[in-house]
Amino acid sequence: MRIRLFYFVLIFSFLVSIHLQAEDGYRLWLRYDEIKDTQKLDTYRASITSWIIEGSSPTLKVAGDELNMGLKGLLGEPIPSVNTIEEEGVLLVGTPSSSPLIASLNLDEQLRGLPEEGFIITRTSANGHSTMVIAANGEVGVLYGTYHFLKLLQTHQDIDKLSVKSAPDVQHRILNHWDNLDRTVERGYAGFSLWDWHKLPDFIDPRYIDYARANASVGINGTVITSVNANALILTPAYMEKAAALADVFRPYGLKVYLTARFSAPVEIGGLETADPLDPAVQKWWKDKVDEIYTYIPDFGGFLVKANSEGQPGPQDYGRNHAEGANMLADAVAEHGGIVMWRAFVYSEEVPDDRAKQAYDEFKPLDGSFRDNVMVQVKNGAIDFQPREPFHPLFGAMPQTPLMMEFQITQEYLGQATHLVYLAPFFEEVLQADTYAQGEGSTVAKVIDGSLHNYQLTGVAGVANIGTDRNWTGHHFGQANWYAFGRLTWDMGLSSEAIAEEWIGMTFTNEEGAMKTIKSMMLNSHEAVVNYMTPLGLHHIMGPGHHYGPGPWVKEMSRPDWTSVYYHRADEEGIGFDRTASGSNAVAQYFPPVAEKFSNLQQCPDKYLLWFHHLDWDYKMKSDQILWDEIAYHYQAGVDTVRQMQESWNSLESEVDEERFKHVQAFLEIQKKEAVWWKDACLSYFQTFSDRPIPEGVEKPEQSLEYYQSQRFPFAPGIRPRW
Incomplete structure (x- = not known):
């Protein structure tokens, strides 16, 4: 019996050790494994012999812990912490106020003008020794600089002649969690909500700390922990105590907590008969509630509101x-330094006009009416996070009102968490789009960072793709979109290619050939999904409710603008939504140079063609193909790109750990099958109107149209609950 027990313990211990070493994606891009390039490793070891952080605040402590863990892992040996500089190769970290050593180095010129979150990394002489310094005016800047330095090591950069000066482009860089109090996640595809409300505030899951680390490592400084479809219970003492426990964990990492405010809360939990924002009793209720929140969370960031x-x-x-x-809530949080993020995602079934016009029509006349601590949060496009949309016409149109970008990181309309879709190219496309608000060069990025209209309040929000899945995001490559969002909100001038290289080097490999292969997959992935789902400006043709899979035939819904036929308008004459002067004239909401470009068939980019125009099936494209054939070839191109991605990934079997390799391999097979499904279902349906043959070179649908229309997915993930 004892022998059996001994072998059981031995086998169990072996299995546990395997599990602990499993490459399951939990570490995200913060993988501090020993550097395999021996030449780089020797160089780094010679350059970093010890380190110093002076100061004992919680933020400096976590910076020191991260630095110690990172250096020990990457360099394969402990790097001692010292108190004085008596040799070459000391890494000195801190602020002039926390560190007498840094204060003595006369870094005033380099630090001048940097916000507290900014940092410098430089080489200088201290006590006669060459010393590397990470310095900032604020302690959170020190933490950001520490992560940046570790990233340089992870990606094998030269650190001998470092001269880095970095500061964020926008002030508020915030994740929006669409998490409900029952732990379901609206449009979430990576498990349940991270926030275990039932066990809070007494049990602090270690994942909360790793979540904060991951956000700080890419410069994200805020998190809205509840869904925009808000529940007033979050504003009750029992839940504020729980939210305060999360805020306590996040605070050392520079991560502020925000909450969503349900506008009817004064009635639902306050006992009032109205929530009229001009009613003095309602105003007092919100002021008292805000004062109460700040007793729980002294650095509470403010409210996000969907109304x-x-x-x-x-x-x-x-x-x-x-x-x-918005102003009522803004007045309530103003004396505490809080902000209000008021979403511009509004549309009403009572408005018969083009849904794409409604946000502009409601908000443009209010420009200049909002309090100074209000930002209007605008989605990247005018419909709803479609695979591709032209930029929202509100950008540039409200010079007196700070506009906050809202991107969607979770892949609601992009195959959800089983499709590899790297979103940085799309984010970059939107940010670099020219609004012409003040002439050529008035990009969306310049609107958002405040430089175009001199906004004093700036921000970017991203709807999170994070859940309880061990790898956080469902798909291992979904992590890249969380990473890219953080990096672009810090520096909107970064290229999607540069961000991909960073992430690959930190997450998979720095080997040149493998990196090139993975990068090519990532950079081509967004265009692939647009091609096999919504090419040439088609949009909103997915399945109803869950938004999973194709549904161009959807027409029986409670309101027209929830259907697919409302948007593609396919008939025997052609396809597309006419938004020019001959149609809804939504194009007129853009500044004249943009409106003229989108209205003119010769100038309108093909990628937006059917967004703005209803065209004949035989319309001659720039490629000399007729429109019907061009649509079909785009669908086929999307499928072919996914197959190429499969071949590329399979070639990396010896370069990637087995667990993550097989996981991505399986998901790519799902993506390929679903890309074919999208192609076949959409072409089968649209062919009933075009009455033209599938062109040569495009694979014929595998099933009948009736088969595709019969598919049902009542338990698809991410469905929005109807309470």
Whole structure:
């Protein structure tokens, strides 16, 4: 019996050790494994012989812990912490106020003008020795600089002549979690919510700390922990105590907590008969509630609000406008330094006009009416996070109101978490789009960073793709979109290629050939998914409710603008939504040079063609193909790209650990099958209107149209609950 027990313990211990070493993706890009390039390793070891952090605050402590862990892992040996500089190769970290050593180095010129989150990394002489310094005016800047330095080591960069000066382009870089109090996640595809409300505040899951580390490592400084379809219970003492426990964990990492405010909370939990924002009793209720929140969370960031959209309560219920609603909340948080992020995602079934026009029509007249601590949060496009949309016409149109970009990191309309879709190229495409608000060069990025209109308040939000899956994001490559969002909100001038190289080097490999292969997959992936789902400006043709899979035939919904036929408008004459002067004239919401470009068939980019124009099936494209054939070839190109991605990934079997290799391999097979499904279902349906043959070179559909229309997915993940 004892022998059996001994062998059981031995086998169990072996299995546990294997599990602990498993490459399951949990470490994200913070993988501090020993550097394999021996030449680089020797160089780094010679350059970094010890390190110093002076100061004992919580933020400096986590910076020191991260530096110690990172150096020990990457260099394969402990790097001692010292108190004085008595040799070459000391890494000195801190602020002039926390570190007498840094204060003595006369770095005033380099630090001048840097915000507290900014940092410098430089070489200088200290006590007669060459010393590398990570310095900042604020302690969070020190932490950001520490992560940046570790990233340089992870990606095998030269550190001998470092001269880095970095500061964020926008002030508020925030993740929006669409997490409900029952731990479901709206449009979430990576498991349940990280926030275990039932066990909070007494049990602090270690994942909360690793979540904060990951965000700090890419410069994200805020998190909205509840869904925009808000539940007023989050504002009750029992839940504020739980939110405060999360805020305590996040604070040392520079990560502020924000909450979503349900506009009808004064009625639902306050006992009032109205939530009218101009009612003095309502104003007092919100002021008292905000004062209470700050007793729990002294650095509470403020509110994110979805109002009068998709059935959510709002100021229009009382005959008031969005500015009056936002200003009431802004006044309540102002004395505490809080902000209000008021979403511009509004549309009403009572408005018969083009849905794409409604946000502009409601918000443009309110420009200049909002309090100074309000940002209007605008989605990247005017419909709803489609695989591709032209930039929202509100960008550039509200010079007196700070506009905050809202991107979607979670892949609601992009195959969800089983499709490899690297979103940085799309984010970059939107940010670099020219609004012409003040002439050529008035990019969306310049609107968002405040430089175009001199905004004093700036921000970018991203709808998170994070859940309880061991690898955080469902798909291992989904991590790259979380990473890319953080990097682009810090520096909107970064290229999607440069970000991909960083992430690959930190997450998979720095080997040149493998990196080139993975990077090519990533950079081509977004265009692939647009091609096999919504080419040439088609949009909103997915399945209803869950938004999973193709559904161009969807027409029986409770409101027209939830259907697919509302958007593609396919008939025997052609396909596409006419948004020119002969149609809805939504194009007129853009500044004249942009409106003229999108209206003119010769100038309109092919990628937006059917977004702005309804064209005949035989319309001659720039490629000399007729429109029907061009659509079909794009669908086929999307499928072919996924197959190429499969071949590329399979070639990396010896370069990637077995666990992650097989996981991605399996997901690519799912993606290939679903790309074919999208192609076949959409072409089968649209062919009933075009009455033209599938062109040569495009694979014929595998099933009948009736088969595709019969598919049902009642338990697809990410469905928005209907309470």
